[in-house]
Amino acid sequence: MQRVKDRQKLSWQGMFYSIQRIDLLIISISGASIYVCLETLKYINDNSLENSCLIKVSGFLFLFTILLNFVSQFLGKKSNSYDYLMCENELDFGDEPSDEEKIIISTLDTKSEIYSNLTEYFNISSAIIMFVGLFLLITYFMTNF
Numbered sequence: 001m002q003r004v005k006d007r008q009k010l011s012w013q014g015m016f017y018s019i020q021r022i023d024l025l026i027i028s029i030s031g032a033s034i035y036v037c038l039e040t041l042k043y044i045n046d047n048s049l050e051n052s053c054l055i056k057v058s059g060f061l062f063l064f065t066i067l068l069n070f071v072s073q074f075l076g077k078k079s080n081s082y083d084y085l086m087c088e089n090e091l092d093f094g095d096e097p098s099d100e101e102k103i104i105i106s107t108l109d110t111k112s113e114i115y116s117n118l119t120e121y122f123n124i125s126s127a128i129i130m131f132v133g134l135f136l137l138i139t140y141f142m143t144n145f
Contacts, residue, residue, distance in 0.1 A: 001095065008087035014080040023069050023123065030062040030069075030130055033137060037062065040140075054140040061133030065126045072122035079115035082108050 037059035044052045086108035093101040 001091070004087050004090045008084060008091065011080050011084040011087055014076075014083075022127075023073060026069050026126055026130055027066055030065045030133070033062045033130075033133060034059055034066075036137065049144075051144060054136050058133045058137040058140070061129050061136070065130040065133065068122050068126035068129065072119050072126060075115050075119040075122060079112050079119055082112035082115060086112060 037055050040055050041052055041059075043049075044055070086105055089101070089105050089108060090097070093105070097105065
């Protein structure tokens with residue numbers, strides 16, 4: 001039973017920790033990169049330069065990265081919430097839950113796992129898209145300046 005209590009505590013902490021992990025870095029890099037893209041577009045416009053397609057695509061990718069990251073945060077919170085509820089039910093049902101109670105626990109565990117997998121997918125996707133945006137941004141600067 002102590003293991004369940006410990007897991008419940010970790011799940012509760014995980015709801016808040018998920019906001020603070022590498023996602024913060026992804027948001028920071030993407031936000032700063034959007035600023036670089038906008039300043040570059042301003043420079044291109046002020047100096048009547050052409051070929052800003054890579055900058056526009058990069059900016060869109062960084063914006064999309066931030067949106068995916070917000071979705072990821074929501075999914076992570078849902079995953080931890082279901083895991084917390086599962087632990088809560090395990091504690092309430094005691095050492096030998098009935099078949100109906102086992103189904104409730106299993107359902108909550110399954111939902112938690114689904115949301116956890118989706119969170120991981122969105123985290124990886126946002127990181128990959130951010131790196132593609134960075135690659136395009138650097139490619140633009142390497143080929144035009």
